[in-house]
Amino acid sequence: MTVCEIGAGSAPNARYYANASRGPETMDWVGVDPNDSMRAYAEENVAAANDGGRVKINARYVHGVGEALPLPDASADAVVSTLTLCSVLDQGRTLREIRRVLKPGGKFLFLEHVLSRDPSFARLQIALTPMQISVADGCHLDRRTLDEIEDGGLFSSVNAEYYELDGFWVIAPQVAGIAVA
Numbered sequence: 001m002t003v004c005e006i007g008a009g010s011a012p013n014a015r016y017y018a019n020a021s022r023g024p025e026t027m028d029w030v031g032v033d034p035n036d037s038m039r040a041y042a043e044e045n046v047a048a049a050n051d052g053g054r055v056k057i058n059a060r061y062v063h064g065v066g067e068a069l070p071l072p073d074a075s076a077d078a079v080v081s082t083l084t085l086c087s088v089l090d091q092g093r094t095l096r097e098i099r100r101v102l103k104p105g106g107k108f109l110f111l112e113h114v115l116s117r118d119p120s121f122a123r124l125q126i127a128l129t130p131m132q133i134s135v136a137d138g139c140h141l142d143r144r145t146l147d148e149i150e151d152g153g154l155f156s157s158v159n160a161e162y163y164e165l166d167g168f169w170v171i172a173p174q175v176a177g178i179a180v181a
Contacts, residue, residue, distance in 0.1 A: 007084030018053025
């Protein structure tokens with residue numbers, strides 16, 4: 001199984017991959033991130049996950065961005081995005097790249113913060129977005145990520161949920177789901 005994780009950062013999800021209760025005994029993981037300084041942390045987290053984990057992770061950390069994934073067409077069984085689509089330069093292009101690298105029937109798993117469905121709170125997020133972009137590595141508070149995923153016509157199905165986390169203020173509105181290629 002091949003999993004591509006965009007915005008992989010320090011590979012905090014490695015422990016979840018390694019401790020999956022079902023699935024393959026080995027996983028080829030391609031961590032794509034534009035910040036090369038995260039690589040050493042990612043390697044440490046993958047090594048720790050492999051130490052005692054059920055699934056062996058064969059990791060490859062690649063410098064790259066979501067808008068131009070360094071993988072061949074239809075090469076990934078799954079693509080994972082965790083709090084990444086807020087900071088890509090072009091969300092639509094990134095989603096097209098995700099779809100391009102997914103095998104037919106492959107899954108795009110995502111967890112992202114989004115623009116609130118509450119109009120008054122959304123106005124606050126929109127007002128704070130320019131500051132957020134400058135202090136939080138390009139993070140946008142005003143993106144309608146689930147709409148982009150559902151309405152882009154890229155996926156055969158999308159099963160997702162909108163919810164709000166207590167105590168997370170401007171990133172409290174979240175979506176999580178699975179889109180199938």
